[in-house]
Amino acid sequence: MAGKPVLHYFDGRGRMEPIRWLLAAAGVEFEEKFLKTRDDLARLRNDGSLMFDQVPMVEIDGMKLVQTKAILNYIAAKYNLCGKDLKERALIDMYTEGVWDLEIMILYYPHMPPEEKEASLATIKDKARNRYFPAYEKVLKSHGQDYLVGNRLSRADVSLVELLYHMEEMDPGVIDNFPLLKALRTRVSNLPTVKKFLQPGSQRKPFDDAKCVESAKKIFS
Amino acid sequence: MTRKLVLHYFNGRGRMESIRWLLAAAGVEFEEELFETREEFEKLIQGGTLMYEQVPIVEIDGMNLVQTRAILRYVAAKYGLYGRNPEEQAWIDMYVEGLRDLSDMIMFFPLSLPEEKDMNLEYILQRAKTRFFPVYEKALRDHGQAFLVGNRLSWADVQLLEVILMAEECEASVLSGFPLLQDFKVRISQIPTINRFLQPGSQRKPPLDEQSIGTAKDIFKFERGMFLKNMSTIVAEY
Numbered sequence: 001m002a003g004k005p006v007l008h009y010f011d012g013r014g015r016m017e018p019i020r021w022l023l024a025a026a027g028v029e030f031e032e033k034f035l036k037t038r039d040d041l042a043r044l045r046n047d048g049s050l051m052f053d054q055v056p057m058v059e060i061d062g063m064k065l066v067q068t069k070a071i072l073n074y075i076a077a078k079y080n081l082c083g084k085d086l087k088e089r090a091l092i093d094m095y096t097e098g099v100w101d102l103e104i105m106i107l108y109y110p111h112m113p114p115e116e117k118e119a120s121l122a123t124i125k126d127k128a129r130n131r132y133f134p135a136y137e138k139v140l141k142s143h144g145q146d147y148l149v150g151n152r153l154s155r156a157d158v159s160l161v162e163l164l165y166h167m168e169e170m171d172p173g174v175i176d177n178f179p180l181l182k183a184l185r186t187r188v189s190n191l192p193t194v195k196k197f198l199q200p201g202s203q204r205k206p207f208d209d210a211k212c213v214e215s216a217k218k219i220f221s
Numbered sequence: 222m223t224r225k226l227v228l229h230y231f232n233g234r235g236r237m238e239s240i241r242w243l244l245a246a247a248g249v250e251f252e253e254e255l256f257e258t259r260e261e262f263e264k265l266i267q268g269g270t271l272m273y274e275q276v277p278i279v280e281i282d283g284m285n286l287v288q289t290r291a292i293l294r295y296v297a298a299k300y301g302l303y304g305r306n307p308e309e310q311a312w313i314d315m316y317v318e319g320l321r322d323l324s325d326m327i328m329f330f331p332l333s334l335p336e337e338k339d340m341n342l343e344y345i346l347q348r349a350k351t352r353f354f355p356v357y358e359k360a361l362r363d364h365g366q367a368f369l370v371g372n373r374l375s376w377a378d379v380q381l382l383e384v385i386l387m388a389e390e391c392e393a394s395v396l397s398g399f400p401l402l403q404d405f406k407v408r409i410s411q412i413p414t415i416n417r418f419l420q421p422g423s424q425r426k427p428p429l430d431e432q433s434i435g436t437a438k439d440i441f442k443f444e445r446g447m448f449l450k451n452m453s454t455i456v457a458e459y
Contacts, residue, residue: 051356052319063311069290070314077307086298090284093291098273135272 005030005060008044010219012212013107013205015068016056018100018159020204022072024197025158025188026079032203035219072096076155088150095136095148095156099163102132106166110208111216125171133167133178136160140180146187153191161188169207226251227280229265231440233433234426235328236289237277239321239380241425243293245418246379247300253424262440293317297376309371316357316369316377320384323353327387331429332443342391349388354399357381361401367408374412382409390428 005023009016011034023030035041035055045053051066058065061078065071076082083089105124112120139148148156164185167174175182188194197204208216226244230237232255244251256262266274270285278287286292297303297313304310326345333341360369369377385406388395396403410419418425429437437443 051315052322052352061308063308065311065315067315067318069318070311073294073314074307074311077310086295087282087284089298090286090291090295093294094272094286094288097288097290101273131273 004028005058007032008035008049008057008059009055010035010212010216011205012208012216014056014111014208014216015104015107017107017205018103018162019056019058019068019071019075021162021197022075022079022081022155022158024203025153025191025194026075026081027193028075028079030203036215038219038221041219072155081153081155081158083150083154088154091149092154092156095139096159098132098135099156099159102127103159103163103166106163106170107208109170111213121170124167125174128167128171128174129177132163133174133181137178137180140184147184153188157184157188158194161185161194225281228253229256229278229280230276231256231262231437232426233429233437235277235437238426239289239324239383240277240279240292240296242379242383242418243296243300243302243376245424246374246412246415247296247302248414249296249300251424256440257436259440259442293376302374302376302379304371304375309375312370313375313377316360317380319353319356320377320380323349324380324384324387327384327391330391331434332438346388346392346395349391349395350398353384354388354396354402357405358399358401361405367405374409378405378409379415382406382415387428 005028007016007019007030009032011032020030035044041055044050044055044057049064050057051064054066056066056068056071058071060071060074065074083092102124105120105127109117109120109124136148145151147153148160160181161184164175164181175185189198196202226249228237228240228251230253241251256265262276265271265276265278270280271278272285272287275287277289277292278285279292280286281292281295286295294303304313323345326341326348330338330341330345357369364372366372368374369381381402382405385396385402396406409415417423
């Protein structure tokens with residue numbers, strides 16, 4: 001029987017968080033090996049585990065996968081979260097990529113130089129309220145179904161709900177103007193696997209705080 | 222009868238170029254509607270087909286597909302360029318994602334602040350020669366096959382050729398030190414569909430010049446010099 005996937009990253013959200021969410025939503029147990037020092041990263045680089053000398057890296061099914069998108073694509077396909085055919089997958093990809101465009105701004109935000117944060121936060125709030133949330137609300141309204149694509153859970157729903165939680169931290173109350181998004185968040189949050197992941201003590205990571213940012217700087221400098 | 226496949230973009234490479242390459246390599250004919258002004262772009266936005274008010278957008282198989290990766294994955298899968306199983310797909314994804322990091326740097330280079338151009342160019346070439354090209358040289362050396370994945374042409378090969386040619390435009394000798402990539406370049410260029418695309422008169426776009434940079438900036442309202450800000454993440458506003 002194959003071992004559990006092993007995630008290699010620092011102990012924070014960064015680019016690994018969407019991967020944690022997707023594995024958790026799929027009900028997949030995983031282990032984490034946290035980089036704590038530059039030496040930890042150097043070791044991974046020196047033993048050839050990192051194709052582009054970068055993390056995230058996930059050991060899964062005998063492969064050492066790098067590149068966030070590659071990892072997410074593999075997991076989504078393996079656990080049937082990509083729709084039933086190519087066209088559904090295209091829609092799912094279109095939605096997931098949009099979520100990512102906003103999510104990466106949020107995930108990077110704690111690690112930005114302080115003098116740039118204010119402008120970035122303003123952009124994030126503006127994009128969420130005026131570009132992305134209206135787009136997804138419109139999708140849900142257009143078909144009236146419980147999930148974004150094909151009337152069943154896909155990676156698009158998981159990544160969107162993750163985004164909604166993260167956005168709530170940046171802009172409390174933002175979701176109040178989007179009733180269908182709010183309903184989707186509730187629905188997905190009540191799925192047993194997601195519910196478990198939302199409990200304290202799960203492998204979900206909190207907002208990258210100053211200590212975490214400092215640690216990441218040391219590792220990646 | 223509806224048109225088969227229509228690309229909407231400005232008259233330049235940008236993020237649409239990888240899509241043009243992939244369609245061409247697959248031997249798929251496509252039409253282009255290229256806007257030249259901010260007004261034309263806004264008309265497209267008002268048309269309501271752009272999910273995030275962004276391009277690229279490709280009309281294909283009854284869908285208005287936006288988001289470069291969504292479009293590329295659909296085209297790659299539809300035309301058999303995405304591997305034959307999940308593992309091959311994972312390798313292709315890793316390779317194309319790595320190439321995207323490099324090609325983004327090259328793509329945004331013309332938008333550098335003038336005083337940072339030299340520094341940015343040096344950074345790009347250093348990355349190409351020390352982080353990226355060695356990976357692909359090694360991949361070809363390790364399995365000794367003609368293609369990157371699964372011993373047949375895939376999206377990864379098409380993308381690699383595209384990026385090699387872009388890098389050579391930055392520095393003609395960038396592939397010295399990479400003999401297998403040099404062979405690869407010749408070999409993939411000779412594939413009939415790709416060879417056709419490399420001929421003058423094809424839908425392949427030239428690199429940005431002074432004029433087209435100005436046009437792109439007007440259309441997309443780029444912030445000046447914001448590209449190598451985050452090292453690994455390109456933050457471009459459009």
